[in-house]
Amino acid sequence: MMIMEIENVRRALEMISSAEDFGILIPEVRSNIVMARSNPCGPEDVAAVPGRITEFQGRAFACRDPEYGASSHMARFIIALNEHLPARRSALNIKFDESIISICEDMGLVVSSYDRSREPDIVRDTEGGSIPWGVEEALRNSESPPDVIYHRGAWGKEPMIVLTGRDAVEVAELAIRILREYKSLKGI
Incomplete structure (x- = not known):
């Protein structure tokens, strides 16, 4: 029996893996796409890509299929967000670029940030404390539920x-819509 969140992450991974040049959105720490079960309590309730998503020959590449408990950082992010916005059960991290923030705003997305x-x-100093704190800060800094949350590092x-998003x-x-706009802007 296929589990819904794993199948949804698998389909999403196929989409971004087949998107030409998606690798330009992948950060140095690599990406992960996650989807939580309803009311997640811990990483075991979050489907993710083991080993993260890397870039290979310009494309997104994953070595393994999604599974529950495969993420720590992004799982903590979506669990913290889901506590306040239960309909938001999925997230994907991409590289920071001011022009991507502008693209998101131009698309009408609600964008919020926090200052690390x-x-x-x-x-x-608390293991695992930074991500939930950042989500809380971004929610406080936004009048509407954010579609996009970013920080400028530390x-x-x-x-x-x-x-x-919802899934x-x-x-x-x-992400693919953002990629198209980003490629156009950068002349790729």
């Missing part, structure tokens, strides 16, 4: 954009 340099020491932390296929579709 303002992260309290107690949060920074010492030793890569700047990042996270796209969110992984919806998030992959959004």
Whole structure:
């Protein structure tokens, strides 16, 4: 029996893997696309790609099929977001670029951010505390539920954009729309 979230992440992964030049959106720390079960409690309730999604010959590439419990960082992100926005069950991290933020805003997406340099020491020193804190900050900084959350990085932390949605296929579709606009802007 196929589990719905895993199948949805698998379809989303096929979409982004077949999108030409998707690799230009993948950050140095690599990407992951996740989808949580309803009311997730921990990473075991979140389908993700083991080993993350990397770039190979310009395309997104994953070595393994999605499975539950395969992500820590992105699982914590979607669990924290889902506590406030239960309909948002999926997320994908992509590289930070100011022009991608502008593209998202031009598409009419709600964009919010948080400043990692303002992260309290107690949060920074707590294993796994940074991501939920960042989600809370981004929600506080936005009048409407954000579709896109980003930060500009901090010492030793890569700047990042996270796209969110109801399911992984919806998030992959959004990422591909952003990719088309980004390629056009960059002349690729």
